[in-house]
Amino acid sequence: MIGPRISPGPGSHSSPRRAAGALAAFVAVALPLLSLAAPAKAQVVEDRFPGVSLELISEGTRALPFAIQPFAAPPGREDLAQRAENIAARNLRYSNRFQVLDSLPSSITRGSEVDYALWDQVGAAFLLTGRIEVSGNRVELVTEVHDVIYRERRGQGRFALPGVDTPEFRMAVHAASDAAVEWATGEPGMAASRIVFSRLGEGGNRELWVVDSDGENLRRLTNHGNLALTPAWSPDGRRIAFTSFVSGLPRIYELDLATNRERQVPAPRSGDYITPAYAPDGQTLAFAITGSSGRSGLYTYNIGRECCFTTLIESRNEDLSPTFSPDGRRIAFMSNRLGVGAPQIYLMPAGGGQAEILSPYRFDRRGYYSSPDWSPRGDRVAYYGRIDRIGWHQILISEVGRGNRILQLTPNQSGNNEDPSWAPDGRHLVFTNGSGRGGATSLRIVDAVTGNTRTLVSGMDVKYPDWSPSLARLVTAVDDR
Amino acid sequence: MTGWNRNPNRPDRGPVVASVTLHVAVIVGALVLHHLTFAPAEFVAYEINIVSMADPDLPEEIALPDPDELVVEIPDPDPPAPEPEPEPAPPQPRPDPVPPPQPAPTREPPPPDPPRVDPPRQPPPAQRPPPSDPPPERPETPANVDINVRMAGLQRDYPAYYGRILAAMSACWRSPPGVEGVSSTLRFEIERDGTIRARSIEPFRRSGNGVFDLRAVQAVECAGENQRIPPLPDDIPGDRLPVQFTFTTTGFRE
Numbered sequence: 001m002i003g004p005r006i007s008p009g010p011g012s013h014s015s016p017r018r019a020a021g022a023l024a025a026f027v028a029v030a031l032p033l034l035s036l037a038a039p040a041k042a043q044v045v046e047d048r049f050p051g052v053s054l055e056l057i058s059e060g061t062r063a064l065p066f067a068i069q070p071f072a073a074p075p076g077r078e079d080l081a082q083r084a085e086n087i088a089a090r091n092l093r094y095s096n097r098f099q100v101l102d103s104l105p106s107s108i109t110r111g112s113e114v115d116y117a118l119w120d121q122v123g124a125a126f127l128l129t130g131r132i133e134v135s136g137n138r139v140e141l142v143t144e145v146h147d148v149i150y151r152e153r154r155g156q157g158r159f160a161l162p163g164v165d166t167p168e169f170r171m172a173v174h175a176a177s178d179a180a181v182e183w184a185t186g187e188p189g190m191a192a193s194r195i196v197f198s199r200l201g202e203g204g205n206r207e208l209w210v211v212d213s214d215g216e217n218l219r220r221l222t223n224h225g226n227l228a229l230t231p232a233w234s235p236d237g238r239r240i241a242f243t244s245f246v247s248g249l250p251r252i253y254e255l256d257l258a259t260n261r262e263r264q265v266p267a268p269r270s271g272d273y274i275t276p277a278y279a280p281d282g283q284t285l286a287f288a289i290t291g292s293s294g295r296s297g298l299y300t301y302n303i304g305r306e307c308c309f310t311t312l313i314e315s316r317n318e319d320l321s322p323t324f325s326p327d328g329r330r331i332a333f334m335s336n337r338l339g340v341g342a343p344q345i346y347l348m349p350a351g352g353g354q355a356e357i358l359s360p361y362r363f364d365r366r367g368y369y370s371s372p373d374w375s376p377r378g379d380r381v382a383y384y385g386r387i388d389r390i391g392w393h394q395i396l397i398s399e400v401g402r403g404n405r406i407l408q409l410t411p412n413q414s415g416n417n418e419d420p421s422w423a424p425d426g427r428h429l430v431f432t433n434g435s436g437r438g439g440a441t442s443l444r445i446v447d448a449v450t451g452n453t454r455t456l457v458s459g460m461d462v463k464y465p466d467w468s469p470s471l472a473r474l475v476t477a478v479d480d481r
Numbered sequence: 482m483t484g485w486n487r488n489p490n491r492p493d494r495g496p497v498v499a500s501v502t503l504h505v506a507v508i509v510g511a512l513v514l515h516h517l518t519f520a521p522a523e524f525v526a527y528e529i530n531i532v533s534m535a536d537p538d539l540p541e542e543i544a545l546p547d548p549d550e551l552v553v554e555i556p557d558p559d560p561p562a563p564e565p566e567p568e569p570a571p572p573q574p575r576p577d578p579v580p581p582p583q584p585a586p587t588r589e590p591p592p593p594d595p596p597r598v599d600p601p602r603q604p605p606p607a608q609r610p611p612p613s614d615p616p617p618e619r620p621e622t623p624a625n626v627d628i629n630v631r632m633a634g635l636q637r638d639y640p641a642y643y644g645r646i647l648a649a650m651s652a653c654w655r656s657p658p659g660v661e662g663v664s665s666t667l668r669f670e671i672e673r674d675g676t677i678r679a680r681s682i683e684p685f686r687r688s689g690n691g692v693f694d695l696r697a698v699q700a701v702e703c704a705g706e707n708q709r710i711p712p713l714p715d716d717i718p719g720d721r722l723p724v725q726f727t728f729t730t731t732g733f734r735e
Contacts, residue, residue, distance in 0.1 A: 049668075051723025052643060056650050059731045120707070125652060149652050150703060186658035387553065405552045 061450050066098035066184065067124035067148070069114075070106040072131040077139075080164055081132050084141055084173045088128065090214060091177035091191035094454070095425070096447040098126070098184075119148040126154075126184045130176070132161070143176045145183040155183030167217045174213070175472035181425075190423035192472040195430050196221065196231040196240055197443060200461035208242060208255075211443075213423070213467075215456050221255065233468040234278045240466075241265075241276040241285055241303075252276045252287055254303060265301055268309055275321045279328050279350070286312070286322040286331060298322050298333060298352075312352035318343075323374045323381075324350060325400075332358065332372040332381050342366035345383050347400070358398050360387065360406055369396070371419050376469075377426035380448075384418045384431070395420045395431050397448060409446045410453075417444075419463065424470040432462060642714055646671070646724065649710045653703035655696055656730050663688040664729040665697040670721040675712045677705025685725060697728045 068089055073081035089102040119127050127146040139161040145154045159176045162168040178189030191213055199209045208221040208228045222228045224246040231242040240255045250272040252265040267273055271289040283304030290296040297314035313319050317337040324331055331350050336343045348355035359369040369385035379400055384393045393416045397407040410417040415435025422429055433444045442458035443465050666686040669677050682701050687694050704710055713722055
């Protein structure tokens, strides 16, 4: 029965063994050991490896199955549990990291212990459990994430649930969802976040609006009756800086979201004050001033101490749209210094200095690149533009230090895609898409890893979206144990 | 005299005995040799790569016609974009008072498809299963765990069984966050009952990242537990199956 050998493939059969008998058996055993001692010969030895060689290649796109155990609730609170479960399930889908198994019959589990063998049988790698706990006026959602394969709990959290019809209820469940993503993958989520943008309204005015990352809770923030443009979130998520024409001239304002108060950044010199961005310290605002007697540039102002107006660059060129690296040491911005019709993306030290080009400029193929946004992971800058002289604008990513490679995230025939902004998870981007008819645009979200795209809001004229940092800490007390 | 002529009327039994003795000796010898030489079974070594199902969704590498180094990777429309418009209005100059450095460049009505994009690949079978999906069975083949298996080699002796090994490794593999573009190779042996003895696990080529290598060992240990890998097929020779297994995590569109 073992007589006929499996016929050898090239290099897999060591011919001395047949002749050398018992000695050959020793050699076969010894070969792997020798290979450990002499890695330089690994290739030769590997060819003779007497077994099967397999390789598992994960590209970051692997979607592990994530089951949601039906959320439990005390009698009379079942619909609360159902709502929370539905929000969490959608968030996990939107994370593009898992295959979500949800809407399972509640009879699938009995008792409070997690039945790992059962969930293994179902095909889950991870399991999210949730239950509503009520004590007096206090309603809480208690969640756990279990690794079904390794049969261990990865994390547990307790999230205060405000009234079920408030935006804070959804945000609390978003925070629980992000915690689940982090417990399962070790990487941050982005459900507990919002997107602010400029929306065209009556009479050609533009006001700032905000929407949750899942497209819910759309509402207006400003009421300037004029043009409010290019909003930017502060790193703590409590304030938004933007440009408004409410005084007649474009000036920069900061809106405090808790108090709804606004204050204006002083304008010590003439010009248009536009495209503000916060440094990671949350105090320093960088912005552009253009059109002032032929001098334009990038400047900073310390809005926390209300002082220290500083010039970073000043020239006859237009340098716009600064964005800080997450360590605060560098700034990316766009400039037309290489030609008015061909703006490019540059990087420079945050205090000003020598700028280096990031976008793939070539003398005979200059392209058009605009509106950079530095990834919260720090290694990439997103912007929009096109490589050729004509064509739609697309969302592009360059890796810092590898400007000769760009990743295009939007398909060529999808209309103009502009103004990308990174989500706090560093893999999703929101951008405007102008493929709709009648000038309407939509906000879309793309996952830079899988390429999956969804529409956030549509049917309105929207511009300049900016994705907030994680708001999980602001709206709910998370109690990790 | 003695000799084969002693009794010419009877057939001489000497040669027969000698022949039988010789044959028996040869057979016994062969059997003994057999057992000595067959200790570890020999197989053809070949590579199997499994990659995520989401592949068709991924942006593609596009080779630009010029010899420049620039590489652009372009995705396919994720949901096939519903853009029939044969009369795309040339993009309007932006009316905003926040101007790009120059008025929007005049563009011909776009022939919106630069020719160098590869034909769109099929969108993947829905990556997000509809919520009403019945709970799937424990994966029998790699297909159930959303992986493609590519096998290269002259022989495919036990592809179904190798698929089970890969499925088990895939379920057990927890890539550490933020580690990209590395690879770790281990060698181990699967016992006849499908378990893996911890002491048979040997690092063969380390990744240089300690956590990554540790996760690789954990994945192999995990795969050998809970009957995740079925017993060896009956016709696989030998007491155990030597496996060389590589875990690879590619980087950002590497």
